[in-house]
Amino acid sequence: MVFEGLADKLQQTFKKLRGRGKLTEADVNEAMREVRMALLEADVNFKVVKEFIAKIKERAIGQEVMGSLTPVQHVIKIVNDELTELMGGTQSRIAIASRPPTIVMMVGLQGAGKTTTVAKLANLLVKKQSKRPLLVAADIYRPAAIKQLQVLGEQLDVPVYAAEPGTKPVDIAKQALEYALAHTRDMVLIDTAGRLHINEELMQELKDIKREVKPHEILLVVDAMTGQDAVTVAESFNNELGVDGVILTKLDGDARGGAALSVRAVTGRPIKFAGMGEKLDALETFHPDRMASRILGMGDVLSLIEKA
Amino acid sequence: EKTRKGLTEKIEQLIVGYADIDDEFLDDLEAILLTADVGVKTTAQLLSDVRAGIKNKQIQSPEELKPFLQEKISTILISGETAEPEVQPPMVIMVVGVNGVGKTTTIGKLGNYYREQGKTVMLAAGDTFRAAAIEQLEIWGDRIGAEVVKHTEGSDPAAVVFDAVQSAKARKVDVLIIDTAGRLHTKSNLMEELKKIYRIINRELPGAPHSTLLVLDATTGQNAVNQAKLFGEAAAVSGLVLTKLDGTAKGGVVIAIKSELNVPVRWIGIGEGVQDLRPFDPAEFSQALFAD
Numbered sequence: 001m002v003f004e005g006l007a008d009k010l011q012q013t014f015k016k017l018r019g020r021g022k023l024t025e026a027d028v029n030e031a032m033r034e035v036r037m038a039l040l041e042a043d044v045n046f047k048v049v050k051e052f053i054a055k056i057k058e059r060a061i062g063q064e065v066m067g068s069l070t071p072v073q074h075v076i077k078i079v080n081d082e083l084t085e086l087m088g089g090t091q092s093r094i095a096i097a098s099r100p101p102t103i104v105m106m107v108g109l110q111g112a113g114k115t116t117t118v119a120k121l122a123n124l125l126v127k128k129q130s131k132r133p134l135l136v137a138a139d140i141y142r143p144a145a146i147k148q149l150q151v152l153g154e155q156l157d158v159p160v161y162a163a164e165p166g167t168k169p170v171d172i173a174k175q176a177l178e179y180a181l182a183h184t185r186d187m188v189l190i191d192t193a194g195r196l197h198i199n200e201e202l203m204q205e206l207k208d209i210k211r212e213v214k215p216h217e218i219l220l221v222v223d224a225m226t227g228q229d230a231v232t233v234a235e236s237f238n239n240e241l242g243v244d245g246v247i248l249t250k251l252d253g254d255a256r257g258g259a260a261l262s263v264r265a266v267t268g269r270p271i272k273f274a275g276m277g278e279k280l281d282a283l284e285t286f287h288p289d290r291m292a293s294r295i296l297g298m299g300d301v302l303s304l305i306e307k308a
Numbered sequence: 309e310k311t312r313k314g315l316t317e318k319i320e321q322l323i324v325g326y327a328d329i330d331d332e333f334l335d336d337l338e339a340i341l342l343t344a345d346v347g348v349k350t351t352a353q354l355l356s357d358v359r360a361g362i363k364n365k366q367i368q369s370p371e372e373l374k375p376f377l378q379e380k381i382s383t384i385l386i387s388g389e390t391a392e393p394e395v396q397p398p399m400v401i402m403v404v405g406v407n408g409v410g411k412t413t414t415i416g417k418l419g420n421y422y423r424e425q426g427k428t429v430m431l432a433a434g435d436t437f438r439a440a441a442i443e444q445l446e447i448w449g450d451r452i453g454a455e456v457v458k459h460t461e462g463s464d465p466a467a468v469v470f471d472a473v474q475s476a477k478a479r480k481v482d483v484l485i486i487d488t489a490g491r492l493h494t495k496s497n498l499m500e501e502l503k504k505i506y507r508i509i510n511r512e513l514p515g516a517p518h519s520t521l522l523v524l525d526a527t528t529g530q531n532a533v534n535q536a537k538l539f540g541e542a543a544a545v546s547g548l549v550l551t552k553l554d555g556t557a558k559g560g561v562v563i564a565i566k567s568e569l570n571v572p573v574r575w576i577g578i579g580e581g582v583q584d585l586r587p588f589d590p591a592e593f594s595q596a597l598f599a600d
């Protein structure tokens with residue numbers, strides 16, 4: 001990867017102070033310049049980086065370097081610990097409603113991976129929790145979106161609710177709920193059309209669905225390759241709708257995934273799952289610690305530090 | 309807390325003339341560029357251009373700063389640009405990119421562009437993998453009046469493309485646009501598949517594909533540089549399409565791509581409708597980078 005340089009750069013920065021006991025302000029400032037660059041290159045939002053760096057500085061300056069670590073390792077450890085903490089704990093589950101069905105609504109920008117993720121989640125719920133999900137085709141806009149969900153449902157042998165052409169998404173959702181009750185499906189997973197966070201009409205449509213069917217979970221699907229705008233998008237969806245969790249897709253590539261940190265920082269909501277491929281079994285538990293080292297781009301250094 | 313709005317005000321203050329070009333102002337410029345996804349390296353380069361401009365008096369007052377920078381960015385984006393090749397029909401365009409960026413939609417819009425020029429258009433359903441990808445392309449074909457060459461889901465994309473090229477030649481269509489499955493540039497088996505598709509097109513029609521368009525989602529951050537690099541190696545990318553510019557993302561990463569890899573942006577996508585495709589305009593794009 002292109003970014004494995006951070007550890008090296010820090011190492012050079014700290015060469016001169018090897019063996020010194022405390023981290024001085026000047027040392028930390030120097031190191032933070034490199035950390036800032038690494039975070040920005042990983043697409044962590046500019047403002048999030050700023051706040052994060054300020055926090056790290058405060059924590060690092062004047063600290064005694066831990067026994068077996070070099071100063072550089074010590075700074076990296078602090079950065080990594082804070083990053084992991086910011087990313088939140090592991091919460092890869094869907095809160096099950098006390099009275100079925102549990103209703104989950106998938107929302108997000110165009111092409112983020114909602115439809116695929118609906119199917120992946122159904123697969124997980126069937127295999128791991130013996131659930132009986134119903135998939136709901138509430139995207140009436142994208143060409144062949146309904147067909148796409150139907151094909152995926154067939155692959156999983158999970159039913160898909162699709163309404164008469166011309167039915168509004170909010171009515172589709174309501175009808176699907178009745179269908180689920182009548183056919184004892186205990187999970188209702190609603191696929192919605194991709195939309196821009198600034199499209200008022202389509203955001204209103206989501207609010208209408210929320211009001212009518214009261215989903216237990218609204219999950220925001222975010223592409224791991226998203227850049228600086230992740231913050232604006234997540235903030236809008238969260239303010240307009242209230243988001244309960246995030247699913248990060250396309251983590252099977254080489255994107256550093258700084259969006260994870262940005263989205264987490266602005267919504268405060270947990271990242272629940274990670275999409276790791278196009279196949280329907282490629283949905284995994286989200287690991288905050290792994291994500292932190294991925295963003296920093298230095299897994300090897302971290303495993304060294306963990307051993308120390 | 310400095311917001312974008314604060315910044316515009318600040319620029320206005322500068323224009324009225326009661327502020328100097330100081331480090332703080334350069335910091336603000338840096339913020340604009342970084343939040344537009346221009347990237348650390350390219351931003352540093354642009355800022356050093358600005359500093360040089362101040363030093364050699366190309367920039368004499370604060371109000372000259374923004375135009376100077378916009379000019380620099382436009383120049384990067386324009387340089388070396390060549391027009392679309394004039395070819396004997398069929399002209400073959402292959403469309404590639406990572407998952408969900410807008411390839412199929414762009415093909416619909418692009419096909420419409422050629423249809424409006426009175427040309428006959430054929431589409432090839434080279435995405436045989438994703439659920440209902442073929443149906444999606446067929447709907448676009450219906451919309452714009454273009455024939456779609458397809459096989460069944462799960463079949464070999466190379467075979468579809470072979471048929472499409474033969475058929476385009478036999479039917480003497482003007483433009484053949486080839487859809488491909490979304491694939492991450494890091495998946496070597498899928499990139500090999502793309503190379504194979506490319507080879508077959510080229511074997512069946514020497515000189516083709518006449519253009520290979522890499523579709524990039526404007527919301528994408530620095531990863532787009534790797535995408536451009538690796539797709540370029542697999543399929544000789546000749547131009548970029550930057551989609552979803554109707555959102556709030558600025559797509560600044562194309563500046564880095566142009567300056568590092570010299571791949572020009574050809575088109576921008578500004579919506580999901582059949583008309584929502586525009587030729588890329590470097591000057592307009594650089595101005596939009598600084599808009600709220």
Ligand SMILES: Nc1nc2c(ncn2[C@@H]2O[C@H](COP(=O)(O)OP(=O)(O)OP(=O)(O)O)[C@@H](O)[C@H]2O)c(=O)[nH]1
Pocket residue numbers: 108109110111112113114115116117139142145192193194195221249250251252253274275276277278282407408438490492
């Ligand atoms: N590599 C990879 N591809 C993914 C992943 N999740 C989804 N995709 C692909 O991303 C593309 C878009 O996925 P969709 O599920 O159609 O996205 P969507 O959000 O429903 O799109 P719209 O309905 O058009 O807004 C498809 O090609 C998927 O196969 C993932 O985790 N990894």
Ligand SMILES: Nc1nc2c(ncn2[C@@H]2O[C@H](COP(=O)(O)OP(=O)(O)OP(=O)(O)O)[C@@H](O)[C@H]2O)c(=O)[nH]1
Pocket residue numbers: 110111142194196405406407408409410411412413414435438441488489490491523551552553554555576577578579580584
């Ligand atoms: N707002 C907006 N949405 C767009 C634009 N271009 C494409 N989309 C939407 O983005 C989503 C994905 O578009 P597709 O054309 O299916 O993308 P793709 O690259 O073919 O996807 P895969 O084949 O799954 O890799 C769809 O919901 C499109 O309607 C654009 O310029 N603006």
Ligand SMILES: [Mg+2]
Pocket residue numbers: 114115116139142145191192193194
């Ligand atoms: Mg969808």
Ligand SMILES: [Mg+2]
Pocket residue numbers: 411412413435441487488489490
């Ligand atoms: Mg497609």
